[in-house]
Amino acid sequence: MALRELASLEKYLGLKKPNKYSTQGDKKIPVLQNNSPPLVGLVTIACHLVKESNHQELLGDTADSRAVVQQWLEYRLTRLDIYTKEDIKTVLKDLNLYLQDKVFLAGNHVTLADILIYYGLHPIIVDLAVQEKEEYVNVTRWFDHIQHHPGIRHHLPPVVVLRNRIYTSRHR
Amino acid sequence: MKLFVSEGNPHCLKVLAALEVTGVQCGVQTVSHEEKVVPFLSRPALPALLLPSGQYLFSSNAICRYFFEANGQECNNLCNQWLEWETTVLQPALLQTLHMAVLQGKGSEASKVLQSPLNVLDQSLSKGNMSYLTGEAVSVADVVLWGTLHPVLSDSPSASSEHESVRTWFDRVAALHSCQSAAQKVLQGKGLQAMKSYVQKQPAPPSSQCRDAQPCNSSPAESEEGERVVSEEEMEAAVNTWSKGLNSTSLAADKQHPILPQEGKRNVLVTSALPYVNNVPHLGNIIGCVLSADVFSRYGRLRGWNVLFVCGTDEYGTATENKAREEGLTPQQICDKYHAVHASIYKWFQIDFDFFGRTTTEKQTEIAQDIFWRLHQNEYLVEDTVEQLRCEKCQRFLADRFVEGMCPHCSYPEARGDQCDKCGRLINAVELREPQCKVCRQTPVIRSSKHLFLDLPKLESQLEQWLDKSTSSGDWTLNAKQITRSWIRDGLKPRCITRDLQWGTPVPHPDFREKVFYVWFDAPIGYLSITANYTKEWEKWWKNPHQVELYNFMAKDNVPFHSVVFPCSLLGAQDNYTLVNHLVATEYLNYEDTKFSKSRGVGVFGDMAKDTGIPSDVWRFYLLYVRPEGQDSAFSWADMALKNNSELLNNLGNFINRAGMFVTKFFEGCVPVMDLQREDKKLLALVGWELQQYIQLMDKVKIRDALKHILNISRHGNQYIQVNEPWKKIKEGDPERQRAGTVTGVSVNIACLLSVMLFPYMPAVSQTIRDQLNAPQSCIDTMLQGTGTFVCSLSAGHRIGTVSPLFQKLEADQIEALKKRFGGQQPEDEPSNKKKTLQNAANAQPAVAAAAAVGVKATTSGGVDPEKAKQLTKAVAEQGDKVRALKAQKAEKDVVAAEVSKLLDLKKQLALAEGKNPDPAPQKGKKK
Numbered sequence A: 001m002a003l004r005e006l007a008s009l010e011k012y013l014g015l016k017k018p019n020k021y022s023t024q025g026d027k028k029i030p031v032l033q034n035n036s037p038p039l040v041g042l043v044t045i046a047c048h049l050v051k052e053s054n055h056q057e058l059l060g061d062t063a064d065s066r067a068v069v070q071q072w073l074e075y076r077l078t079r080l081d082i083y084t085k086e087d088i089k090t091v092l093k094d095l096n097l098y099l100q101d102k103v104f105l106a107g108n109h110v111t112l113a114d115i116l117i118y119y120g121l122h123p124i125i126v127d128l129a130v131q132e133k134e135e136y137v138n139v140t141r142w143f144d145h146i147q148h149h150p151g152i153r154h155h156l157p158p159v160v161v162l163r164n165r166i167y168t169s170r171h172r
Numbered sequence B: 001m002k003l004f005v006s007e008g009n010p011h012c013l014k015v016l017a018a019l020e021v022t023g024v025q026c027g028v029q030t031v032s033h034e035e036k037v038v039p040f041l042s043r044p045a046l047p048a049l050l051l052p053s054g055q056y057l058f059s060s061n062a063i064c065r066y067f068f069e070a071n072g073q074e075c076n077n078l079c080n081q082w083l084e085w086e087t088t089v090l091q092p093a094l095l096q097t098l099h100m101a102v103l104q105g106k107g108s109e110a111s112k113v114l115q116s117p118l119n120v121l122d123q124s125l126s127k128g129n130m131s132y133l134t135g136e137a138v139s140v141a142d143v144v145l146w147g148t149l150h151p152v153l154s155d156s157p158s159a160s161s162e163h164e165s166v167r168t169w170f171d172r173v174a175a176l177h178s179c180q181s182a183a184q185k186v187l188q189g190k191g192l193q194a195m196k197s198y199v200q201k202q203p204a205p206p207s208s209q210c211r212d213a214q215p216c217n218s219s220p221a222e223s224e225e226g227e228r229v230v231s232e233e234e235m236e237a238a239v240n241t242w243s244k245g246l247n248s249t250s251l252a253a254d255k256q257h258p259i260l261p262q263e264g265k266r267n268v269l270v271t272s273a274l275p276y277v278n279n280v281p282h283l284g285n286i287i288g289c290v291l292s293a294d295v296f297s298r299y300g301r302l303r304g305w306n307v308l309f310v311c312g313t314d315e316y317g318t319a320t321e322n323k324a325r326e327e328g329l330t331p332q333q334i335c336d337k338y339h340a341v342h343a344s345i346y347k348w349f350q351i352d353f354d355f356f357g358r359t360t361t362e363k364q365t366e367i368a369q370d371i372f373w374r375l376h377q378n379e380y381l382v383e384d385t386v387e388q389l390r391c392e393k394c395q396r397f398l399a400d401r402f403v404e405g406m407c408p409h410c411s412y413p414e415a416r417g418d419q420c421d422k423c424g425r426l427i428n429a430v431e432l433r434e435p436q437c438k439v440c441r442q443t444p445v446i447r448s449s450k451h452l453f454l455d456l457p458k459l460e461s462q463l464e465q466w467l468d469k470s471t472s473s474g475d476w477t478l479n480a481k482q483i484t485r486s487w488i489r490d491g492l493k494p495r496c497i498t499r500d501l502q503w504g505t506p507v508p509h510p511d512f513r514e515k516v517f518y519v520w521f522d523a524p525i526g527y528l529s530i531t532a533n534y535t536k537e538w539e540k541w542w543k544n545p546h547q548v549e550l551y552n553f554m555a556k557d558n559v560p561f562h563s564v565v566f567p568c569s570l571l572g573a574q575d576n577y578t579l580v581n582h583l584v585a586t587e588y589l590n591y592e593d594t595k596f597s598k599s600r601g602v603g604v605f606g607d608m609a610k611d612t613g614i615p616s617d618v619w620r621f622y623l624l625y626v627r628p629e630g631q632d633s634a635f636s637w638a639d640m641a642l643k644n645n646s647e648l649l650n651n652l653g654n655f656i657n658r659a660g661m662f663v664t665k666f667f668e669g670c671v672p673v674m675d676l677q678r679e680d681k682k683l684l685a686l687v688g689w690e691l692q693q694y695i696q697l698m699d700k701v702k703i704r705d706a707l708k709h710i711l712n713i714s715r716h717g718n719q720y721i722q723v724n725e726p727w728k729k730i731k732e733g734d735p736e737r738q739r740a741g742t743v744t745g746v747s748v749n750i751a752c753l754l755s756v757m758l759f760p761y762m763p764a765v766s767q768t769i770r771d772q773l774n775a776p777q778s779c780i781d782t783m784l785q786g787t788g789t790f791v792c793s794l795s796a797g798h799r800i801g802t803v804s805p806l807f808q809k810l811e812a813d814q815i816e817a818l819k820k821r822f823g824g825q826q827p828e829d830e831p832s833n834k835k836k837t838l839q840n841a842a843n844a845q846p847a848v849a850a851a852a853a854v855g856v857k858a859t860t861s862g863g864v865d866p867e868k869a870k871q872l873t874k875a876v877a878e879q880g881d882k883v884r885a886l887k888a889q890k891a892e893k894d895v896v897a898a899e900v901s902k903l904l905d906l907k908k909q910l911a912l913a914e915g916k917n918p919d920p921a922p923q924k925g926k927k928k
Helices: A002-013 A042-052 A065-078 A086-103 A114-125 A128-134 A137-147 B013-024 B060-070 B077-103 B107-113 B115-128 B140-151 B164-174 B177-187 B191-201 B232-244 B282-302 B320-325 B333-350 B362-377 B457-474 B478-490 B525-534 B556-573 B608-613 B616-625 B636-666 B679-701 B703-724 B734-758 B761-774 B778-782 B812-821 B829-851 B866-888 B893-911
Strands: A021-024 A029-030 B002-005 B025-031 B048-050 B267-272 B306-313 B355-358 B379-392 B404-405 B433-437 B445-454 B548-555 B582-586 B587-591 B631-636
Touching: A002 A114, A029 B445, A042 A065, A042 B077, A065 A114, A065 B077, A065 B267, A065 B320, A086 A114, A086 B404, A086 B548, A114 A137, A114 B812, A128 A137, A128 B232, B002 B013, B002 B333, B002 B556, B013 B404, B048 B060, B048 B362, B048 B379, B060 B077, B077 B107, B077 B115, B077 B140, B077 B164, B077 B306, B107 B115, B107 B433, B115 B164, B140 B164, B140 B177, B140 B282, B140 B636, B164 B177, B164 B457, B177 B191, B232 B679, B267 B282, B267 B445, B282 B548, B282 B582, B282 B608, B282 B616, B282 B703, B306 B333, B306 B525, B333 B355, B333 B608, B355 B525, B362 B379, B362 B525, B362 B556, B404 B829, B445 B556, B457 B556, B457 B608, B478 B556, B548 B556, B556 B582, B608 B616, B616 B636, B616 B703, B616 B761, B631 B636, B636 B703, B636 B761, B636 B812, B636 B866, B679 B703, B679 B734, B703 B734, B734 B778, B812 B866, B866 B893
Parallel strands: B002 B025, B267 B306, B267 B548, B306 B355, B548 B582, B587 B631
Antiparallel strands: A021 A029, B002 B048, B379 B445, B404 B433
16 A cells, blocks of 8 residues: 555656565554665655655645655654544544635645645545535545646545535445 | 734744745734635635635645745655655654654654654755755745644754754754744643643544554453443432332343234344345344344343344345356255355354344245235336347346346457456446357347336325434434435435346236346335244234334445335335334444455355354344444454453353352352441442443444443442452451352342343343353343342342353464464455555554564564464463453552553564564553
């Protein structure tokens, strides 16, 4: 999973030749092989790729926004990669409140935080019921925005955030 | 800029140290753990940093990073990598350690959790040969890791005795003045205990849950509630009841059909969601509706209520038409065929319907059309036009699943009428490019078609008024209330009640000829029409809300149709209909951690259960034992065998068999004279209390919870026999012989009570027990009256019948074979297992460390050894029996503990041999 995210990120960054990866341990932590010494960990590698690609702005353009980007990258690792049903609710509730007055997670343009939180949130959003999507409307709005941001979605299917059907599926 | 910290919070160590090391100017405020500093987080998160821009950072590492960057020290790759490792590996391990050490006082076990991360750190430090983690100068990584490790490494040098490089590095960082002062501020020299109040407020770390821990299956019966203290009054009351004897009048006389509501009785109408005819029901369907409804109606009859239980197959709709086309039969033939399949499955499961009907009947047409005309007259129907695809060759409008074409978004050529399988977008069938009729491959045309809609918004206020009353006075399950509330909250919209199909109840309105009712409108009317096929006086049940109480049983996906849509139809029809009083919805039953799936051949379907050789009663028992009541639960073969062997065989069956055998062997088959002593009276009171609990729970349809009290009674009984040893006393002098008689007599009477309480759950076993005891029929009518009356129903001199064992052991190899046959083991990368796998992965590391610590060869990568697993499964089962036997005999604590730890070791080895993650938390016990 993490490897596909990194492959998509590479495409988004416009990196010419794809890097070589492997994974480590049961958690399948990604390892970047063609670096000496090899780099371990999703966020570490992602930050490295961004620096390589000269898209430094993806890590934030002020000290404050750089810190906020790092904050959300850490959030991705601690809250989205390991969760229970109850956690999901808290995560969505908190993000919904946070995104109430924001277009992006940090600053005024898309950052690595948006990309990796979007990847991490995708399996959760896919499972949401229509009502829940409406309940977390700010998250849904942000999510839809990011999935339509050119070049980010790549390996993931788009999620329909609103549906309006005449016939609902039958009652069981 | 302001930094918020709290005392005794280990995360504050690093931020305070980082602040001082970097010399950044920033105000510090100490607040309590519970203070909500960050406005958008629902749980308090400390430390937190308010940035000059007004934004908040709420994790300690991001804060440390910020201070270092403000001081001109940016993170390089290596530094990033350490911080990520700290977040994902070290911190979780540390929190678990603190939890164990501070709250559970398990210092030595706790340090094992940290072994593996410390090994990693040690190797890296010794290989790198640098003073600090990322070079010769202190970096943010050093401060962060120091802060995390300080609580465990500062006090006990021994904790890192094997990790020389870690110790050297740690002492070097700890010697920094900034670190020392941070430690003083946060812990105030109190060490680990300073963190107690903080750790208490944190949720228990996830790694203390083992892979196979299914909270819902963790046998309700095994939870010990401690010894209940019985008062003198309770004992006296119990003895009074006991000596009352059996009722002479028989309440639950044989059923006289047709059952009709009676004046002065509690008239209870029970329905189970109508199973859809074209599928064989799986275990989840069975527990969700028919079985739960069966248990409740059997119980109701024992209580003396006047119960009618109806159900039937739901037969109209597209799915039946499809199936008919597939099998080359007519829809009617399909329905006939599968109706018989359903009926025979429910018969095998001993579902005691008063009537099991179907929806494709004259009565259905009559009643559905009557309700339709009433809604029409009362102006609750509105007309609207819908654009649809029509196949001219087949002469019909095409339902979504009958059209295929090119996706308008991604040009995938085989998109369905409702959704594209490739891009996942939802499609309106008329948007498809080059649409084709799936039956004849002709190109359909777009036609508009007039439809009727039920005007739910117009009925909303009536509905809400009724809902308020019904949900507050009746027993609605929590999920039923929640789902209903969310529907109402989202606002009701008109719902189309007609469809362009042939297989359905015809719409009688001349403008809508050739249309039928949409199944959601039609199917619930089946309850009424099925009752009408049972008795022509059906209206006494269905148009009689003052005399009749209606219980609907279903799985949660069916709730809105029973709580919102169908009540609206009935309210709008205005004919004094009986509306649901108690809506009982279950959650989902999973199969061995995955879903039941016919197409993948996963799971047990109704028709296969009898081929397993396991009796119907045992199936019923286990399904009810794991009934998804309040939360999802899972069916597991191993668990089923375990519950059969431990609860049915060793607890319940063992007790009833012993009681009967003592009468047969020591007293020539006649119940001996009972001279009640204090101890016996106490037991009567205890059993009486369990009986009361059972009745209270069953009255509220808590079927799974009530079962636990049956098992508690036989547990009390086993202890009672064990302590009094009648088999020894019988060989001694007269007073002892008399004592043996009393104990035997009381026990066999408890067995008789158990047979009555078991009746709703295991009807065949219940009957067998009463046959073996030759119990009078009236005991069934007596025991469950009022709040519960445990009377002496087998008095001295009563001759019992022939006693024989009730249950058989389920052997491990038998269960293994069944598991294989029904596709129990799913590959780990199955999508439905994804979340589970993530959670497991999170537990993997400490688990391996724990396993290594007890001297098990930890083969993490594919060390699956089926042969060894088989041996170990057997060993685990044997050891389990041994432990249970010891517990039942109330053996010495130390002895039991020693055997339990052996058992846990074996289980761990078994998990490893099976290639699973072993349970890392042997402390998951009953005592704190």
